[in-house]
Amino acid sequence: MRAGARDAELHGGDAAGKIRALFGRSPLFRSLVIGAWAGLLLLPFKNVRAALLLFMTVAAGLVLLYGARAFGRTEAWKKSAFRALLQRGARSVSPYARSSVLPVLLAVFLVVPLAVKDYYLDVLVMAGIYTLLALGLTIIVGFTGLLNLGFAAFYAVGAYAYALLNTKAGIGFWPSLPLAASAASLAGLLLAIPALRLRGDYLAIVTLGFGEILHLVLNNWDSLTNGPNGIAGIAPPSLAGFSLGALRPYYYLVLVFVILAGISVVRVKNSRIGRGWIAIRENEIAAASLGIDATKYKLLAFAAGTFWAGIAGALFAAKMRFVSPESFTFTESGLILSMVILGGLGNPYGAAAGAFLLVILPEVLRDLQLYRMLILGIGLVLLMVFRPQGLLGGRGGK
Amino acid sequence: MLTLRAVHASYGPIKAVRGIDLEVHKGEIVCLIGGNGAGKTTTLMAVSGIVKPDAGSLFFKGECLNGVPAHEVVRRGICQVPEGRRIFPALTVQENLEMGAFLRTKDFSRNRERVFTLFPVLKDRKNQLGGTLSGGEQQMLAVGRALMANPSLLLLDEPSLGLAPIMASKIFRTIREINEEGVTILLVEQNAKAALKLSHRGYVIENGTIALQGRGADLLENEEVKRAYLGE
Numbered sequence: 001m002r003a004g005a006r007d008a009e010l011h012g013g014d015a016a017g018k019i020r021a022l023f024g025r026s027p028l029f030r031s032l033v034i035g036a037w038a039g040l041l042l043l044p045f046k047n048v049r050a051a052l053l054l055f056m057t058v059a060a061g062l063v064l065l066y067g068a069r070a071f072g073r074t075e076a077w078k079k080s081a082f083r084a085l086l087q088r089g090a091r092s093v094s095p096y097a098r099s100s101v102l103p104v105l106l107a108v109f110l111v112v113p114l115a116v117k118d119y120y121l122d123v124l125v126m127a128g129i130y131t132l133l134a135l136g137l138t139i140i141v142g143f144t145g146l147l148n149l150g151f152a153a154f155y156a157v158g159a160y161a162y163a164l165l166n167t168k169a170g171i172g173f174w175p176s177l178p179l180a181a182s183a184a185s186l187a188g189l190l191l192a193i194p195a196l197r198l199r200g201d202y203l204a205i206v207t208l209g210f211g212e213i214l215h216l217v218l219n220n221w222d223s224l225t226n227g228p229n230g231i232a233g234i235a236p237p238s239l240a241g242f243s244l245g246a247l248r249p250y251y252y253l254v255l256v257f258v259i260l261a262g263i264s265v266v267r268v269k270n271s272r273i274g275r276g277w278i279a280i281r282e283n284e285i286a287a288a289s290l291g292i293d294a295t296k297y298k299l300l301a302f303a304a305g306t307f308w309a310g311i312a313g314a315l316f317a318a319k320m321r322f323v324s325p326e327s328f329t330f331t332e333s334g335l336i337l338s339m340v341i342l343g344g345l346g347n348p349y350g351a352a353a354g355a356f357l358l359v360i361l362p363e364v365l366r367d368l369q370l371y372r373m374l375i376l377g378i379g380l381v382l383l384m385v386f387r388p389q390g391l392l393g394g395r396g397g398k
Numbered sequence: 399m400l401t402l403r404a405v406h407a408s409y410g411p412i413k414a415v416r417g418i419d420l421e422v423h424k425g426e427i428v429c430l431i432g433g434n435g436a437g438k439t440t441t442l443m444a445v446s447g448i449v450k451p452d453a454g455s456l457f458f459k460g461e462c463l464n465g466v467p468a469h470e471v472v473r474r475g476i477c478q479v480p481e482g483r484r485i486f487p488a489l490t491v492q493e494n495l496e497m498g499a500f501l502r503t504k505d506f507s508r509n510r511e512r513v514f515t516l517f518p519v520l521k522d523r524k525n526q527l528g529g530t531l532s533g534g535e536q537q538m539l540a541v542g543r544a545l546m547a548n549p550s551l552l553l554l555d556e557p558s559l560g561l562a563p564i565m566a567s568k569i570f571r572t573i574r575e576i577n578e579e580g581v582t583i584l585l586v587e588q589n590a591k592a593a594l595k596l597s598h599r600g601y602v603i604e605n606g607t608i609a610l611q612g613r614g615a616d617l618l619e620n621e622e623v624k625r626a627y628l629g630e
Binding site for chain 1 (some may be wrong): 468470473479484485488489496498500501543547561
């Protein structure tokens with residue numbers, strides 16, 4: 001699959017070319033066609049008014065997008081003082097920001113809780129937790145190229161570690177957090193040791209098996225995990241005497257961790273370690289011939305990726321105040337993997353975008369009930385056909 | 399510089415190398431020639447640490463290489479250009495070269511300039527993806543990438559494989575240039591004639607043992623070699 005995707009990227013998919021010719025080159029025309037298509041798709045599920053509304057929103061949004069893009073390319077804008085000011089501002093906020101997008105996003109996420117209803121905030125918190133998971137998996141699958149189909153297992157280790165430490169030993173959130181993350185990392189290393197001898201499909205099967213084994217253990221070890229009934233009564237985190245259990249403080253807590261994970265994953269990608277991971281992904285024998293210790297770097301990738309899964313797990317347990325094996329099935333592993341691939345394999349920004357999209361879309365489409373998964377599925381297939389490198393583009397060294 | 403004594407190595411169940419003795423002196427170009435499956439590549443792999451020898455000993459600059467892992471061998475100054483090039487297709491030419499300098503912690507821009515002087519075409523294409531280069535350019539990139547590590551001994555496995563004759567002779571000329579700059583070279587080649595012309599000394603490998611050895615020019619004149627490998 002991966003080779004095929006790269007091939008399509010290099011040569012441009014034939015089908016995609018035909019469709020592009022069909023849609024014409026005029027941005028206005030293209031916006032109208034895509035809007036109409038989206039409206040038509042919605043028609044069977046809702047009424048004509050909703051379909052028209054979707055058509056107008058999509059078309060107008062696309063026209064705006066194309067317009068903004070064209071405007072961004074004009075010489076006048078490139079030379080304008082306002083653009084220079086924006087860029088300088090962005091750089092002063094974050095040295096990693098190549099554009100003004102990240103600071104703007106951060107500002108939006110900072111003020112969102114003041115403006116939206118609890119339900120939306122709850123969805124955003126889950127999107128944040130999944131972003132942590134997707135960033136962790138990006139290290140293993142995206143950077144190092146080790147396919148992992150059991151990533152939910154490490155999420156579970158983090159969640160259960162905090163649940164058990166808190167309910168059985170009465171340890172608070174902050175001391176438990178590093179323990180939960182270490183437990184997940186340790187589980188990652190434990191899996192990595194046998195998995196190091198394998199690659200590709202075989203590695204995928206072993207990770208799949210590991211995920212299933214952990215799920216079974218959680219389900220059946222009644223005396224420790226309380227089996228399918230799960231563990232309830234987990235304490236929410238508190239900071240300096242204030243409980244962070246309410247939705248708004250909790251949102252900011254998750255946001256802080258997403259920022260930390262984002263910075264560390266982006267930084268590590270451009271470091272020597274990240275280079276080593278990418279070399280192993282691209283060609284392991286070549287990597288060894290350049291002096292890269294594949295064993296060490298693979299272990300590092302597993303440890304680092306599962307670390308963030310452990311953090312995400314602890315945050316999840318503290319948010320829900322309840323954990324059960326049901327939350328850590330293979331479906332969950334598949335979902336996290338889809339996020340990473342959807343956004344662009346090996347691109348941390350893409351992983352975050354994928355996580356947000358796959359958490360928020362099912363909620364937005366909730367009105368359509370069962371059909372929403374169908375639509376989501378069709379959308380994913382279309383995306384992979386027409387944009388195999390993922391939403392934000394992936395792979396590559398940069 | 400490099401000494402192999404009675405090295406045996408196997409590739410899975412196949413005993414590919416059965417007691418090879420060879421010697422590479424500083425500043426030389428030495429080639430290993432022989433038919434398919436003679437054990438040339440396995441010998442090279444044993445030097446670079448990718449294949450562990452079953453018996454015998456390897457010395458590099460007086461230090462034992464037995465049991466030294468592949469990445470550590472690179473650190474000691476031996477760099478291999480693996481067979482089939484194995485460049486990183488999804489990375490740009492520039493990034494490929496930077497990967498070659500993985501173990502270097504200091505400034506390596508001079509190495510990059512040197513590679514660009516040896517292979518000007520790589521400079522023109524430095525922002526192109528490795529996978530979009532032609533076969534010959536990929537081979538140049540593979541050699542250039544190995545040079546980024548600043549090796550004192552360069553192992554080349556079939557550098558002319560699958561290249562048009564004109565491209566192959568260009569690669570061979572560059573190998574000589576690299577050697578004249580002070581890099582010792584151990585070369586494995588099917589193209590016996592070109593390899594022997596280029597090399598100071600050569601070894602003919604048959605069935606995992608050394609059948610003949612001598613100066614490159616002498617081996618070119620040798621009747622047995624002529625009959626078996628030069629098709630004369």
